[in-house]
Amino acid sequence: MAERPAEERRGVPAAPQLRLDELLEGLQAQVAQVRATRDRVHTLLDAVLAIGSDLDLDVVLRRITESAVAVVDAEYGALGVLGEGGRIKEFITVGVDEETIKAIGHYPDGQGILGLLIREPEPLRLADLGTHAESVGFPEGHPPMTTFLGAPVRVRDRVFGNLYLTDKRGGAQFDDEDEAVLRTLAAAAGVAIDNARLYEDTRRREQWLAASSDLTRSLLSGTDPEQVLHQVAATVRALAEADLVTLAVPFDGGDELVIEAADGAGADRVRGLVLPATTLAAKVYHSSERISSNALSREPQEGGGSAAQVELGAGFLLPLGGREHARGVLQVANLPGGEEFPDATKTMISGFADQAALALEIAEHRREAEHLLVLTDRDRIARDLHDLAIQRLFASGLTLNSVLGRLADRPEVVKRVQRVVDDLDDTIKTVRTTIYALRERDRADGRSGLRATLLSETDQTAETLGFSPALRMTGLLDTDVPAGHADHMLAVLRETLSNAARHAQATAVEVTAETDGTRLRLRVADNGRGIDPAATRRSGLDNLRKRATDLGGSLTLTPNEPSGTVVEWTVPLPSGADA
Template sequence: MTADGAPPLIPSMRLDELLSELQSRLEAVLATRDRVHTLLEAVVLVGSDLQLETVLRRIVKAATQLVDASYGALGVIGEENTLLEFIPVGLSEEEIARIEHWPHGLGLLGMLIKEPRPLRLSRISDHPESYGFPPGHPPMGSFLGVPLRVREEVFGNLYLTEKRGGADFDEEDEAVVIALATAAGVAIENARLYGETHRREIWLQASSEVTTSLLSGADVGDVLSQVARNVQDMADADVTSILFPTSDGQALRVLIAEGAEGLLGTEVGLDGSLPGEAYRTGGPVTVPDLAATDYEIIDDLPMGPAAAVPLGAAGSIRGVLTFGKRPGRIPFSPSTVRMLNAFAGQAAIALELAEARRDAERLGLLEDRDRIAKDLHDVVIQRLFAVAMTLMSTVRLVDRPEGASRVQHAIDELDATIRQIRATIFALQSPLGPGGSGLRAQIVELVEGTRGHLGFVPGLQLEGPLDNAVPEAVVAQLLPVLREALSNVVRHAKATRVEVVAEVAGGRVTLTVEDNGGGLPPEGRQSGLRNLRDRADQLGGTFETGSGALGGTLLRWSVPTG
């Protein structure tokens, strides 16, 4: 004791030290508990989503929070030990925009790829394998790198830099990130399996729907649009398109587009384009970044990962299916491309089956038309002709003029009916063109198109094999002649009745247009008529105009068919 009876100070100081040490250990225990709790929360958060891109970004964010790092990134390893994808965290959009390019997997990052084990550094630049940063990249000092494994496969690496407060990453930081990486591998595997299972479900359903739709007679364009939408869903693509060869076979034209409708009608060459290579080689073509290749790029369509698969097998390719993502997204996996290649092959088979079905239906329709034409010719016309002959012989036996006139009128009606039936026979025997684009159909379309201008439909009579006997060169002149003649009636005639006759007989095709209007225009307004005469002269034919039986203008244009 001291002189005044107080206890000594030394035991009191010893107790303070012990209490201080106990407090620091308690704080360390609490900090460890909090860190473990944070790690568990991070593991739960990472595994709570099944979208792979979302899972990867959550992994990086969780790692930066666990070790108090300013920056983090996840590098996905691709072919030839390069970084296929780089997912950064901690950089602002302005900082990202200033970076010239993301790391390619060289230098220190390349060493981690070749030797996948944890690595801690006080300063990145001090390591002999340091390759430096890309232009525009912010400077970084302390570093912690940990491989990220999915089962036994190294999926990528976690990169963490610039521990806050200027400290270095320690062993505890490394242990925590390794634990997170282990859990992340399970989450990535689950996301992969979910994605593949989801794609296969869509594939099975889409294959069934496409085949059923095509074989049930659905419109091919609608079915192809359905194919593009299914592919967009299966591949998680931003843009999907289907291209078919142009008529000259020198390019591919976009006929179906999902996600970028402005692509419709766009053409790309067979050489120097991604779909062109798939078309020429007959196999799938994939690139991680289309902008970084020499392939042709469509203007105003920024594209990163892209792929193209042929519709059909080599030697019978019908078109090309392409799909792509925005720049910066994860490229298409080989399994996804293989699956979509198989799906495109199934779609091509379904298209061939649908085409064969349509050909069979067309053949059946042609056989029915041929049978009907034969029946009309061999039975109906012969009977009508016999009735007409009987009536003609009866005319002389009728005493009263009224009776003779009626019989003659019946004969005329029978003759007109026979001509109409013959015209029907020629129409039935004409080939079925796509969309009914024969000469008869085009004449009918032109004549009916004047209804709105005239206020009535002109009379129309079509006789002879117009679809079979008139060559393309004559069709190319006859249709403009009819269009000009009807236009003259609309603009100048003020007619209330118009009759159009197109006839093939005696090796010539003759077009007659007659109205009950005000007659021919003055001499100074006959430039259109001169054009019609020139068209006849070019084909060795004739062109006549004059007054018709209806009291207006008669126009007759006739050229040889041979």
């Protein structure tokens, strides 16, 4: 029997066995890769569902950033939202705690690698951030970062912002699959952002329509126009989500405006403030053109304005009404550091302002019609009193006079009849006085009010002072203040402004005139030298004090900080006062 080969005696050949192991290992690797791809697809699908499950834009942006970090397994992530001029206006971060963010300071404005993605909105993958030619390094306190993957987020073919991912976990590099997944997520993010913005625009439009309806209803129901102006300011602030909104209206026959309504931060400081013709508000009123600014308080405005009283950042001013007849000026602003207002908000507020102006015009025509009806009714009453009442009373008096000659023998009766005739004469005089009063009131309806007189007084003093005093007026000064009280207030204003010009050597004066219906208050503050304690002749101050005590009020003088004097003249108003 022949002997078998040694290979057969040792069993199965070694080479085929090793080949099978390699095939099994390769198959296991492919299965693991398929599972990893499946898991990544599931992660991507979950991320797409997550970012599309909410319509609040802030929530959507946060979820986009968190999902981007998850799908590419990055340590850090951020979404930079672009504003006007291609600068980053919002920066949402993931992976960096609040303490580190505070230590870094302000978020980036679009320099270095971030700026490169803004200028060239295409996916960018880097093995080392620091070695790129566009790298500008990190600010103090910033965590170290090496690998980088970025991709733009487009909304309707416009770049909304950029996704920035750094430091893939495990020390690996971002690969082609990471870039492809991020591209897909960015596309889904663009759709989600667009939906959220459409929803936000729809919600704002609903608020605008509801506010316009409420405003029109209030005006046409007879609500006080001054109260309606405050309602307009509050509504605009809510719609624009602004820090401060002011509404300035013009004086009759002048170039100045006065802030009748204000809502938000610093509203009490600017309400009633008179705006000279050199301010932005006056320019908007006369040109009917909208003005926008990144820093309202830094705009050149001779004479100040609300931006000189309250530090303001981004904002815009627009006319209340059309080009032919603007009824006032709306100013919508944020405090320094606040966000700029998007064009959609400006357009919405502009539409609401036009609606408000139309409603105000309709209400004004209605008030004029009611006023005309009152005047017509007064004229009819006066005519009836003259043609009917007086003529009949006069005829009755003549009849009684003719009777007196027949009663000469009865002196007691004559005396009583004569008394009746005299009473009729007095009644005729009273009726005539009433007629004249009705007609005189009609002529007085066009008289100059206290507000206009205060403005005129401060304007006249500007020549003596060398500058225009800041004037703030609050309350129904034209209707709630009797003529006597108004005369006293004007005399006090002239004296205090004269003192500021002649003795105080002031470079700034603030005048505040206000009433709440129960008291009248005048406050004049300057930054001059103050009152000299050694001065003995103070007849002017004595006159001011006497004008206050004669009306049951008071006069106080206090130092102004850091220099100058504050004069406060306060008197009570009589109940039921009629200016």
